[in-house]
Amino acid sequence: MLNNLVIIPCRKNSKRIKNKNKIHFGNQKLFENTIKNAKKLKINKDIYLDSDDKYYEKFTKKYSINFNLRPKYLSQSKSKSIDVVLNLLKKLEKNGKYFDNVILLQATSPFRRNEDIEKAYKTFTKNKLDSIVSACYSAFKNDQVIFKNTKNKIDNNYLLKENKKILLINGAIYIASVKFLKKNNKFFGSKKSKYYLMKQSLSIDLDTNFDLYLAKKLLNNKNKLNKFDLYGN
Numbered sequence: 001m002l003n004n005l006v007i008i009p010c011r012k013n014s015k016r017i018k019n020k021n022k023i024h025f026g027n028q029k030l031f032e033n034t035i036k037n038a039k040k041l042k043i044n045k046d047i048y049l050d051s052d053d054k055y056y057e058k059f060t061k062k063y064s065i066n067f068n069l070r071p072k073y074l075s076q077s078k079s080k081s082i083d084v085v086l087n088l089l090k091k092l093e094k095n096g097k098y099f100d101n102v103i104l105l106q107a108t109s110p111f112r113r114n115e116d117i118e119k120a121y122k123t124f125t126k127n128k129l130d131s132i133v134s135a136c137y138s139a140f141k142n143d144q145v146i147f148k149n150t151k152n153k154i155d156n157n158y159l160l161k162e163n164k165k166i167l168l169i170n171g172a173i174y175i176a177s178v179k180f181l182k183k184n185n186k187f188f189g190s191k192k193s194k195y196y197l198m199k200q201s202l203s204i205d206l207d208t209n210f211d212l213y214l215a216k217k218l219l220n221n222k223n224k225l226n227k228f229d230l231y232g233n
Contacts, residue, residue: 002125004045005092005099005178006038009084010107011075012053020206021107022055026219030206031056031107035063038105040114043121045103050088081174082185089178101177104187108206109172110215111225112198117173120196124175131176131188135195136203138166167195170203201225 010021010031017023021031028036031049038047047065049056052075060067068091074084085102092099103121105112116134124132145166173196174187184190202225204215218225 001044002100003098004043004101004103005089006041006045006047006103006105007085007088008034008038008047008049008105008107009081010049010051010053010056011079012051012055013075013077015077017206017209017212020212023206023212025110025215030110032059032063033110034105034107034112035059035065037112037114037117038103039063039065041103041117041121043118046097046099048088050084082181082187085181086185089181099178101175102181104174106171106205109170109204110206111202111204111218112172113202116196116198116202120173121175123194123196127194128192129177129194130180130190130192131174132194132196133175133188134170134173134198134203135167136170136198136200138168167197169195170198171205172198172203199225 008031012019014020021029023030025033035047035049038045048068049060049065050068050070052070052072054069057067057069068088070084070087073079074087081104085104089099089102101124103117105117112134120132120134123129176187180190181187201218204211204218206212206215
């Protein structure tokens with residue numbers, strides 16, 4: 001049986017939305033919703049909430065999961081999730097705890113479903129992948145994509161003329177083998193990395209106050225969640 005480490009990262013200070021992981025969303029805080037997602041997963045797992053804020057420790061006791069206090073150098077705005085993950089793995093291995101895979105669940109994906117996490121995990125294990133990450137189609141239905149440059153010029157080489165659909169990593173689900181993470185210091189990028197397609201309306205990642213505004217509107221109209229999707233499962 002595979003041993004999975006589920007990590008819920010909750011950094012103390014957030015720039016665009018202040019204390020966003022602690023925001024009340026419906027009847028509970030965002031991070032509590034993610035804890036409940038993790039606990040419901042029908043897989044062999046150990047759950048860790050990783051933060052530089054001791055505020056979360058009492059909640060981890062309440063929900064019977066583990067708490068890890070991360071060092072300050074991994075608590076900066078430019079700190080990378082992969083470094084947080086590798087730091088926790090190293091710490092746990094020193095204490096004799098070893099894992100096969102890591103499942104990273106960010107608290108800022110309020111509409112993520114357990115169904116999607118378990119489907120992604122099943123694809124990951126069945127195909128013996130290095131990693132799988134969730135993605136969605138861009139909300140902008142446009143065949144022409146340009147990239148920002150210093151002179152604001154539009155180069156014809158940047159136009160997509162084949163009616164290609166644009167996919168974006170949505171930040172909801174990251175799954176990877178520990179072996180791959182240690183070797184590559186990233187969650188995807190090998191020939192055995194795949195994406196798991198999620199619906200656009202379920203892919204909202206709370207990064208700005210505008211994202212939060214839209215999410216709260218959808219929360220009050222959950223019956224409309226699936227009606228806004230151009231593409232998706």
